[in-house]
Amino acid sequence: MVKGPGLYTEIGKKARDLLYKDYQGDQKLSITTYSSTGVAITTTGTNKGDLFVGDVATQVKNKNFTADIKVATDSSLLTTFTYDEAAPGLKAIVSAKVPDQKSGKVELQYLHDYAGICTSVGLTASPVVNFSGVVGNNVLALGTDVSFNTQSGDFKHFNAGFSFTKDDLIASLTVNDKGDKLNASYYHIVNPLTNTVVGAEVTHSFTTQKNAITVGTQYALDPLTTVKARVNNAGVANALIQHQWRPKSFITVSGEVDSRAIEKSAKVGFALALKP
Numbered sequence: 001m002v003k004g005p006g007l008y009t010e011i012g013k014k015a016r017d018l019l020y021k022d023y024q025g026d027q028k029l030s031i032t033t034y035s036s037t038g039v040a041i042t043t044t045g046t047n048k049g050d051l052f053v054g055d056v057a058t059q060v061k062n063k064n065f066t067a068d069i070k071v072a073t074d075s076s077l078l079t080t081f082t083y084d085e086a087a088p089g090l091k092a093i094v095s096a097k098v099p100d101q102k103s104g105k106v107e108l109q110y111l112h113d114y115a116g117i118c119t120s121v122g123l124t125a126s127p128v129v130n131f132s133g134v135v136g137n138n139v140l141a142l143g144t145d146v147s148f149n150t151q152s153g154d155f156k157h158f159n160a161g162f163s164f165t166k167d168d169l170i171a172s173l174t175v176n177d178k179g180d181k182l183n184a185s186y187y188h189i190v191n192p193l194t195n196t197v198v199g200a201e202v203t204h205s206f207t208t209q210k211n212a213i214t215v216g217t218q219y220a221l222d223p224l225t226t227v228k229a230r231v232n233n234a235g236v237a238n239a240l241i242q243h244q245w246r247p248k249s250f251i252t253v254s255g256e257v258d259s260r261a262i263e264k265s266a267k268v269g270f271a272l273a274l275k276p
Contacts, residue, residue: 005141007109007116008132011163012172015185018199019216019230023238024254024269032275076100096123113137126151139165168192180207195220235259240269248275 027047034040038061045054055072068080080095089111096104104123110116116134121127127150134143141163147156161174161183168189175182182204190196196219203212216230229239240254256267 003138004111004113005116005134005136005138005143005163006111007118008134008143008145008159008161009118010116011134011141011143011161012174012183012185012201014170015172015187015199015201018187018197018218018228019201019214022228022242022252022254022271023230023240023256024252024271025256025267026269028269028271030271030273032273034276093120116141116143128156136162141165181205195226249273 026049028044029046030042030044032040032042040059042057042059043054044057045052053073055070057068057070059069060067064084064086066082066084068078068082070078072078077098078095079097080093083092086092091109091111093107093109094105095107102122102124105120105127106123107118107120109118114135114137118130118132120130122129128147129150130145130147132143132145134141136142143161145157145159145161147158148154149156155178157176158178159174159176161172163170163172170187172185173183183201184203185199185201187199188197190198196217198215198217200213200215204210211233213233214230215232216228218226218228220226224244225241226243227239227241229237231237236256236258238254238256240252242250242252244250250271250273252269252271252273254269254271256269258264
């Protein structure tokens with residue numbers, strides 16, 4: 001297994017997961033079943049107020065090859081074919097979404113002990129070309145993420161960042177939106193035995209001269225139950241409790257309160273994921 005810097009998307013990912021993952025403002029139900037041949041079928045439905053959205057996803061695996069097909073309530077069909085270890089450290093991905101004729105793309109990911117590269121090209125006459133690369137090791141990583149539109153000749157985005165990992169802490173700094181936004185994040189494991197973690201994210205916009213600050217924490221009540229909380233400088237506080245009531249099956253209840261509009265009702269979200 002490669003123990004390198006990973007891909008660019010992993011810079012700051014631990015802090016993002018701590019601060020944003022699993023917080024749910026809607027009601028969501030996900031059920032996964034497996035056939036005798038190993039085909040996985042996942043049905044997901046989400047109630048967003050007056051709107052209900054859902055999808056059915058099918059996954060087929062055969063050695064290093066994986067096929068994913070997802071049909072959604074908006075009549076879209078997403079297909080993704082992945083071939084892992086096409087060569088040592090190399091993964092090839094082909095995806096397309098019907099009826100969007102411009103959604104098709106080919107992606108290659110390469111992981112090395114001292115580098116991580118991801119590049120994709122749209123399957124159109126004038127494609128969007130994406131490239132991200134990271135160099136370093138499992139302690140220090142420096143990378144960039146670029147997207148270029150060959151039709152207009154413009155960069156869609158140009159980002160750069162680095163991360164530092166040492167024992168129980170991870171710090172990262174990224175420059176996004178073509179240099180307009182500066183993002184710094186911090187992730188610290190306080191107590192591994194209770195999975196106690198604290199984290200923070202600060203974003204500064206050079207255009208608006210505004211800052212966005214979010215701090216959060218998590219704590220394991222027991223090996224199967226975790227609580228999380230976060231608050232931002234806009235006065236919005238969130239909390240959740242997640243329980244694994246059987247292997248791979250989770251129930252999550254979350255809430256949100258806006259301290260600057262305390263007269264409004266708190267938002268409550270619920271998610272249930274069932275797997276055999």
